[in-house]
Amino acid sequence: MKGRGCWETASVRSFCSSGCLNKFKKDDSGDDDEEPAAPADKSELHHTLKNLSLKLDDLSTCNDLIAKHGAALQRSLNELDSLKIPPESGEKLKVVNERATLFRITSNAMINACKDFLELAETHSRKWQRALSYEQEQRVHLEETIEQLAKQHNSLERAFCNTPGGPANPSKSLSEGSFLTSKGENSEEDEDTEYFDAMEDSASFITVITEAKEDRKAEGGTGSSSVDWTSADNVREVLDGTSFVPKDSCKVKRRVRIPDKPNYSLNLWSIMKNCIGRELSRIPMPVNFNEPLSMLQRLTEDLEYHHLLDKAVNCTSSVEQMCLVAAFSVSSYSTTVHRIAKPFNPMLGETFELDRLEDMGLRSLCEQVSHHPPSAAHHVFSKHGWSLWQEITIASKFRGKYISIMPLGAIHLEFQASGNHYVWRKSTSTVHNIIVGKLWIDQSGDIEIVNHKTKDRCQLKFVPYSYFSKEAARKVTGVVSDSQGKAHYVLSGSWDEQMECSKIVHSSPSCDGKQKTVYQTLPAKLLWRKYPLPENAENMYYFSELALTLNEQEDGVAPTDSRLRPDQRLMEKGRWDEANTEKQRLEEKQRLNRRRRMETCAAGCGGEDEKESDSYAPLWFEKRLDPLTGEMACMYKGGYWEAKEKKDWHMCPNIF
Incomplete structure (x- = not known):
């Protein structure tokens, strides 16, 4: 033992x-003390x-x-x-x-x-x-x-230096240099002959730029469009892009600055932590997260590059007109790249007018026609021969790390002389780094623009940004095709800077086995370029020149106009504490008006119609069936501008 x-x-x-x-x-x-794994x-x-x-x-x-x-x-x-x-x-x-x-x-x-x-x-x-x-x-x-990126940079430098005229024509050099040669870093190849843009994950085509003389020969054999891209003066004037800034001078002097944004600190997570998955419009938000503009004014900002549509009126070819319409649809996103603040959610019945016939040649009217979900109707008339209308419903969700904003509804654009009627919808906007990091916004998704008269189509793709992607940030690509499906133009650019188009002279399937089409095109033409921001824009909410004028006080507007909203005005002046108090008062007043409508409807309609108790009849718009989309949408019924001329606003509700 x-x-x-x-x-x-x-x-x-x-x-x-x-x-x-x-x-x-x-x-x-030991893993805590050792170096990272090799x-x-x-x-x-x-x-x-x-x-x-x-x-x-x-x-x-x-x-x-x-x-x-x-x-x-x-x-x-x-x-x-x-x-x-x-x-x-x-x-x-x-x-x-x-x-x-x-x-x-x-x-x-x-x-x-x-x-x-x-x-x-x-x-x-x-x-x-x-x-x-x-x-x-x-x-x-x-x-x-x-x-x-280093190879692309070298290729761009060589293209810039080898272009005839050199630095004297930088816009053309950069435009052509953005299409990279297929051999990448081969500096011995003549880079004026052809360039390739291999968009591997963002589009289903590859463009090849060749000399214009060869393309004209190839085009002559196919008998393409009635207007010659390289010789027609009216096309060169419209699509060349050499004069992309409107020459009209404003007769009324507009303001060029607003008070600087105060530096207020606020704990965002203390407000948002209990709101994950909720509809953003139902979250009570202080003005600290806002900019001093309403959603109606932001919607009106889409007209900043209205001159693209003014030029499109003069196009004799519908596919060429489609290029400018596509550029206009992309330009509406250029103001969002730095604008991460939330616009004011309009009160029910709130309106906003933009009466700029003298300098911009157009009149615009917006009205908030629904509060839950937030929906705004918009109508624009231009003296240059086009009209635009839309009803946009904003659906938004807070997902914890980001906010998704989905504008729902169709946008209509009609040219009176030709009868061309274009319809498209907006893409999805995403605000990233809500809780941690620097806020930034991105656009993603596909947009299809359809000319319902000629059946021409434009397919636009907004490439979502990825840190590890080989694509340029905020990239947009597209193809314009006729009713037979034949591609005529390739569009390329970015939604925050510029858009270009290239005329297609020949197309063929890709020889590398991928599901792509190779387009042989003429050199790119500039369609649209973003205006530079005003001086000190970083302290003025990154407003553009047009945005700075939207909340400027004007005489003769309706008493429901966004310019007269007191909490928004106080915020613009930097008095945010007072603006928050006033915002709460307006929201409570709106809730009281809603309860009164419910009680009135319940008393007059009975219990069966109680579901209609929150129905609201807009003042300047009415619900109609859209024959093109088959959806019910609010369309302008007239009377606003006549009421303004008579200075008769007795029919307007008291919402402020």
């Missing part, structure tokens, strides 16, 4: 002195796991020995128990037997714990290996992206 017990004690001491348990602790905690650490992980497995085998051997000798010990104790021994010795023998049993149970528990530890180590090892592989792949991808 004594010899066996000494052997067990020696075995346990030998096992403990081997440092196996210390090795476990070292392997488990590629060679994969083999080290395997080596560590192998050592752990060997130690576990040693533990299993020790467990078997302990079990064997423990059983022998218990047999010996049982034999002693069968002998006639004094009662005192029997009690001691019983205690020894219990201790031996506890020792064996503890040993088994230790072995099981070691097995669990090894399984846990193996699981985490696989996770570490996957994380290491992912980081290695991202590093390689980032290196390739940087290398490609």
Whole structure:
């Protein structure tokens, strides 16, 4: 007995002195002190796991020995128990037997714990290996992206230097240089002959720019459009883009600045943490997150580049007109790149007019026709021969890290002389880094513009931004096709800077096996370029020149006009505390008016029509069936401008 017990004690001491348990602790905690894993650490992980497995085998051997000798010990104790021994010795023998049993149970528990530890180590090892592989792949991808950017930069510099005229014509050089040669860094190739733009993940086509003479020969053999791109004076004037700034001078002097934005600190998370998944318009938001413009005024900002439509009136070809309409649809997003603040949600019945016939040649009227969901109707008349109307419903969701803004509804544009009627819808806007980081906004999705008279179509793709993408930020691509599906123009650019179009003279399937079409085009023509922001714009909510004038006080407007909204005016002046108080008052007044409408309808209509209790009849617009989309939409019914001329606003509700 004594010899066996000494052997067990020696075995346990030998096992403990081997440092196996210390090795476990070292392997488990060492990751916090060591450097980040390198590629060679994969083999080290395997080596560590192998050592752990060997130690576990040693533990299993020790467990078997302990079990064997423990059983022998218990047999010996049982034999002693069968002998006639004094009662005192029997009690001691019983205690020894219990201790031996506890020792064996503890040993088994230790072995099981070691097995669990090894399984846990193996699981985490696989996770570490996957994380290491992912980081290695991202590093390689980032290196390739940087290398490609360097090659593109060199290619642009060569294209800029080799273009005839050199720096004297930078816009043309940059435009043509943006189409990269297929050989990348081959500086010996003549870069004036052809360029390639391989848009791998953003579009289903590749453009090839060639000399205009060769394209005219190729075009002559196919008998294409009735207007020659390179020779028609009216087309060059409209689409060349050499004069993209309107020349009309404003007779009325407009303001060029507003008070600087105050520096208010606010804990955004304290307000937004309980609002995840809710409709954004139903979240009570202080003016600290707003800009001093209403959603009706933001909707009117879409007209900033109205001159594109004024030029489109003169187009004799519908596909050429489509290019300018597409550029106009993209230009409406250019004001959003820095505008991450939320516009004021208009009160029900609120209106906004833009009466700029003298300098802009148009009149615009917006009215808030629904509060939940927020919906605004808009109508524009231009003396140059076009009209635009839309009803936009804003659907927005707060997702925790970002806000998605989905404008719902169709936009209609009609040219009176030709009868061309265009319809399209807006893309999705996403505001990122709501909680942590710098706020930034992105546009994504596809837009289809349809000319319902000629059946021409334009497919626009807004490429979502990705840090690891090879595409340029805020990129937009598109193709203009006729009713037969034949592509005539390729559009390219970015929604925050400019758009260009290139006339297609030949198309063929891609020879690399991918589902893409290769378009051979003429050099790109500038359609639209963003106006520079005013001086000190960063302190004025990044407003454009037009945006600075939208909330300027004017005489003769309706009493429901956004310019007369008191909380918005107080915010513009920098008195945000007073603006928040006034905003709460206006919202409570709106809720009271809603309850009164419900009570009136309930009393007059009965319980069956109680669902209609919150229905609201707009003042200047009425619901009609849109024959083109098959949807019910609010359309202008007239009377506003006549009321303004008579200065008769007795029919307007008291909402402020």
